[in-house]
Amino acid sequence: MSAVIEAELVDPRSTSKGIWGDTLGNVLRQRNAIVGLVILIFLLLTAVFADQIAAYPPNQVLLGSVAGVKKSSPPCIHVLGCPDDRPQLLMGTDSNVRDVFSRVVHGARVSLFIGFATVGFAIVIGTLIGLVAGFAGGWTDNILMRLMDVVLVFPALLLAIAIVTALGQSLLNAQLSIAIVAIPIYARIMRASVLSVKESDFVTASRALGESPAGILFRRVFPNAVTPLIVAGTLGIGGAVLDVAALSFLGYGAQPPTAEWGSMIGLDSGKLFTAPHLVFFPGLALVLTVFGFNLLGDGLRDALDPRLNR
Amino acid sequence: MSRTTRWSPLAVLGVVAILFSACNSSASPSPSSAAVAPSTPASAGASASAGASVSAEPYTGTSYPDTAVDCASKPAGYTGEFSQIKAVDRYTVEFDLCAPDVAFLSKIAFATNGIQDSDWLAKHAPDKSYVKTANGTGPYMFKEWVSGDHITLEANPNYWGKDKPIAKTLIFKWAETAEKRLQDLQAGSGTADGIDNVAPDDFDTVKNDPNLQLINRDAFTILYLGFNVDKAPWNNEKVRQAIAMGIDRQRINDTFNPPGSEVADFFTPCSVPGACEGDKWYGYDKAAAIQALKDANFDFSKTYDLYFRPKVRGYFPNPPGVAQDIQAQFKDLGIDLKVHTEDNATYLGNSSKGQYSLFLLGWGGDYPDMTDFVDYHFGSGANGAFGKKFDDITALLTQGASELDATKRLDIYKQANNLIRQHVPMIPLNHAASAVAYQADVTGAQASPLGNDVFWIVKPGDRDQIVFEQNAETAGLYCGDESDGDSLRNCEQIYDPLYTYAPGKTDVIPNLATECKPNDDGTKWTCSLVQGVKFHDGADFDANDVVTTFAAQWDAKHPLHVGNLGTFDYFPGLFGGFLNPPAS
Numbered sequence: 001m002s003a004v005i006e007a008e009l010v011d012p013r014s015t016s017k018g019i020w021g022d023t024l025g026n027v028l029r030q031r032n033a034i035v036g037l038v039i040l041i042f043l044l045l046t047a048v049f050a051d052q053i054a055a056y057p058p059n060q061v062l063l064g065s066v067a068g069v070k071k072s073s074p075p076c077i078h079v080l081g082c083p084d085d086r087p088q089l090l091m092g093t094d095s096n097v098r099d100v101f102s103r104v105v106h107g108a109r110v111s112l113f114i115g116f117a118t119v120g121f122a123i124v125i126g127t128l129i130g131l132v133a134g135f136a137g138g139w140t141d142n143i144l145m146r147l148m149d150v151v152l153v154f155p156a157l158l159l160a161i162a163i164v165t166a167l168g169q170s171l172l173n174a175q176l177s178i179a180i181v182a183i184p185i186y187a188r189i190m191r192a193s194v195l196s197v198k199e200s201d202f203v204t205a206s207r208a209l210g211e212s213p214a215g216i217l218f219r220r221v222f223p224n225a226v227t228p229l230i231v232a233g234t235l236g237i238g239g240a241v242l243d244v245a246a247l248s249f250l251g252y253g254a255q256p257p258t259a260e261w262g263s264m265i266g267l268d269s270g271k272l273f274t275a276p277h278l279v280f281f282p283g284l285a286l287v288l289t290v291f292g293f294n295l296l297g298d299g300l301r302d303a304l305d306p307r308l309n310r
Numbered sequence: 311m312s313r314t315t316r317w318s319p320l321a322v323l324g325v326v327a328i329l330f331s332a333c334n335s336s337a338s339p340s341p342s343s344a345a346v347a348p349s350t351p352a353s354a355g356a357s358a359s360a361g362a363s364v365s366a367e368p369y370t371g372t373s374y375p376d377t378a379v380d381c382a383s384k385p386a387g388y389t390g391e392f393s394q395i396k397a398v399d400r401y402t403v404e405f406d407l408c409a410p411d412v413a414f415l416s417k418i419a420f421a422t423n424g425i426q427d428s429d430w431l432a433k434h435a436p437d438k439s440y441v442k443t444a445n446g447t448g449p450y451m452f453k454e455w456v457s458g459d460h461i462t463l464e465a466n467p468n469y470w471g472k473d474k475p476i477a478k479t480l481i482f483k484w485a486e487t488a489e490k491r492l493q494d495l496q497a498g499s500g501t502a503d504g505i506d507n508v509a510p511d512d513f514d515t516v517k518n519d520p521n522l523q524l525i526n527r528d529a530f531t532i533l534y535l536g537f538n539v540d541k542a543p544w545n546n547e548k549v550r551q552a553i554a555m556g557i558d559r560q561r562i563n564d565t566f567n568p569p570g571s572e573v574a575d576f577f578t579p580c581s582v583p584g585a586c587e588g589d590k591w592y593g594y595d596k597a598a599a600i601q602a603l604k605d606a607n608f609d610f611s612k613t614y615d616l617y618f619r620p621k622v623r624g625y626f627p628n629p630p631g632v633a634q635d636i637q638a639q640f641k642d643l644g645i646d647l648k649v650h651t652e653d654n655a656t657y658l659g660n661s662s663k664g665q666y667s668l669f670l671l672g673w674g675g676d677y678p679d680m681t682d683f684v685d686y687h688f689g690s691g692a693n694g695a696f697g698k699k700f701d702d703i704t705a706l707l708t709q710g711a712s713e714l715d716a717t718k719r720l721d722i723y724k725q726a727n728n729l730i731r732q733h734v735p736m737i738p739l740n741h742a743a744s745a746v747a748y749q750a751d752v753t754g755a756q757a758s759p760l761g762n763d764v765f766w767i768v769k770p771g772d773r774d775q776i777v778f779e780q781n782a783e784t785a786g787l788y789c790g791d792e793s794d795g796d797s798l799r800n801c802e803q804i805y806d807p808l809y810t811y812a813p814g815k816t817d818v819i820p821n822l823a824t825e826c827k828p829n830d831d832g833t834k835w836t837c838s839l840v841q842g843v844k845f846h847d848g849a850d851f852d853a854n855d856v857v858t859t860f861a862a863q864w865d866a867k868h869p870l871h872v873g874n875l876g877t878f879d880y881f882p883g884l885f886g887g888f889l890n891p892p893a894s
Contacts, residue, residue: 061638063561071565072511095631096638097565256634256649267630270489274511 026303033299039292047109054102058259063097071097072275091281103259110260114244115237118175122182130190148184156181164252174253178243193225231301238293261286371397374861381408389690389887397853401839409712410832415818416677421798422790422880424805427845428858441786441874446805449475449766451846470843475766479775484783491779503770504748505779510568510627516747529743530759531625533672534736540697541667548606550734555592556599556643563740566628570743578683579741584723613646618670619657624744625672664694678816681711691882696735703729756814764813790863791873865889
């Protein structure tokens with residue numbers, strides 16, 4: 001109790017560690033966010049050390065190299081009572097006699113890359129559009145934002161499928177299509193922030209001091225409008241991973257033999273009742289990833305919201 | 311004034327009558343259109359009416375074409391074996407051939423040759439409605455086709471055959487995945503009484519279910535990895551031979567095929583005489599394959615394309631699995647493949663036009679003779695899937711199809727098999743077995759190795775309808791133009807060929823013909839027809855119907871040579887080629 005009282009008595013300015021330090025502190029104060037962060041760090045490590053963690057290369061057919069291996073066989077873990085004469089396979093094999101564990105592990109690399117790259121691309125383009133629209137106003141604003149509205153009119157996944165169909169089926173095109181569909185979200189957020197920030201006194205001051213419009217835009221307005229973008233981006237990564245997985249499930253995204261969770265589920269979806277592990281493990285990995293990003297995103301939102309700032 | 315008004319309807323009638331007769335007479339002189347309604351001149355509009363006394367009417371048999379094809383100097387582009395088809399009298403048909411055909415009876419027994427009513431076809435020709443409806447002499451009559459859902463057939467009360475249809479109604483449904491079909495079967499007899507192609511992984515599920523029964527279909531199929539030998543890099547025979555050594559076919563068979571399947575050492579399953587004469591296929595030797603590829607200066611830096619259609623067939627129980635395994639095996643050889651899928655409708659068309667450089671396709675045997683397997687793929691009538699044909703192979707196959715001496719025939723196929731092995735237009739992978747499943751109380755169900763399951767001898771427990779779920783929707787019911795097993799299975803219940811295969815077996819037995827006899831040198835077959843048979847619409851069956859059925863398929867310029875796709879894929883494979891073949 002006394003520690004709390006002391007903390008409340010201390011002048012907040014004296015303990016401030018800058019905006020990022022404060023944010024991290026705020027994030028770490030929330031249990032949800034910590035869980036999300038732990039999941040993501042775990043996934044990140046898995047992705048980075050996939051080659052070391054996975055027992056086999058993701059696309060290796062085990063026939064011929066591992067004795068006694070069968071297709072679509074359930075997990076076999078020796079310490080859990082699986083007979084020693086059967087090869088140890090943590091998540092079993094898929095219908096092409098590949099190690100599901102190795103594929104799920106390598107899938108983390110693909111999915112995280114998909115998430116960051118897709119949202120990264122969408123944020124960069126969306127931010128530029130939002131900044132220009134919000135700062136310039138008038139006709140520029142009108143044209144840009146109506147363009148964004150047009151994209152928003154279509155159901156996201158359908159538009160993505162249409163784009164992939166036009167560009168050709170590949171993982172890169174799937175990412176590109178999901179990114180294009182997500183651009184308006186970030187453009188709108190950025191524009192809204194810019195509209196509120198650009199009327200602030202410090203912007204007026206900069207202008208009075210003769211700073212160029214570009215300087216005002218990128219040095220004054222952007223850093224002060226970036227907070228909601230970080231939150232939306234973190235939440236968006238989970239969504240993007242899921243959307244690309246959906247495209248891959250339908251056959252529009254990752255092409256065989258790429259170990260991508262969505263395409264793994266798609267390939268063996270018919271075996272849900274005969275070999276459920278083929279759908280369960282990649283599905284679990286997807287759930288975990290999206291869950292992690294959502295928890296962290298929520299935490300970040302709470303942490304970065306000045307009204308909720310403690 | 312009043313006179314003119316009173317006369318004008320009559321005048322109109324007169325004009326219509328003149329026009330009508332002009333249409334009829336103008337059709338007859340041209341040889342191609344003569345057979346639209348071959349019996350029209352004789353019947354003079356009366357014979358088609360049901361119930362008319364058959365024997366009392368005069369009868370004129372038609373011949374197609376009017377003048378027999380001169381076998382000594384065949385018209386340009388004609389590679390077929392027919393010279394003329396004649397209706398000698400009401401119940402006798404004569405097939406004049408340019409060369410003997412050992413497998414003639416097996417070929418006329420095939421489902422594409424089910425006999426059609428010439429008048430009915432002519433009536434339904436303008437709008438091609440014979441594709442979506444049917445009028446045969448078979449045990450089941452067409453009732454309705456609900457597009458995208460099901461086809462209903464009902465028992466023919468006047469069926470002429472010995473075995474009358476047991477179930478009153480026969481319904482064909484379809485579901486693309488084996489899992490969905492099994493679920494429907496498990497749901498009970500209301501949903502499905504029988505299903506085609508159980509997934510290999512589900513064999514045990516069916517066997518262990520007391521409510522279901524599994525019926526195995528013998529491996530009378532071939533799955534192959536085809537090359538278009540005109541397209542780089544597969545235009546190099548050395549490269550194809552190297553790949554032939556570098557594919558582990560045993561592994562594909564063990565991993566993806568159900569019990570009873572075999573690795574294919576020859577293109578044709580060994581139960582066919584002549585199929586396994588000659589040298590076995592290349593043994594698997596990865597190191598030798600890589601070395602041979604290097605010796606052939608193969609470009610390992612490029613990514614090549616592999617095509618397949620994700621549709622389960624009896625010869626291909628797991629298309630995406632095999633495609634990915636082929637991809638992995640090529641990777642082991644140092645070759646990168648990109649896998650492409652194409653939907654069912656376009657895949658067969660594109661592959662037969664030779665648009666795919668490397669592709670997976672297969673064949674389910676139609677009748678137990680070499681001609682069914684090798685002629686269709688490598689013979690003079692073969693489509694362009696493998697690119698240019700090999701003259702040495704086609705010459706031998708033409709010879710083999712007409713060689714009456716069994717020993718000499720074996721020797722011909724030995725040479726042909728060795729040439730196929732040498733040229734490697736494709737790599738034979740497996741002869742896959744398959745199975746159908748039924749509710750346990752269904753009796754009389756068969757799984758013919760030829761895929762021609764007949765349903766009129768099937769008893770669906772205490773119910774009076776059979777619901778059978780096939781792999782895909784029926785493409786069409788104009789059977790001469792159809793080539794997929796699902797459509798042909800429908801055809802077999804509705805139409806009768808002159809000969810047929812014994813249910814569940816491969817023996818050929820007389821059907822609408824009481825007997826077909828060859829002359830001494832095998833170049834003329836004379837068939838006596840069953841008398842008093844009526845089509846489902848009540849019309850009488852006679853020799854002219856047989857002539858029209860074959861002529862429509864044979865002559866590419868015949869007015870009835872139009873159908874669902876209009877490709878009439880089977881005819882040239884069976885009988886060597888079209889009359890008036892379209893310029894390719």
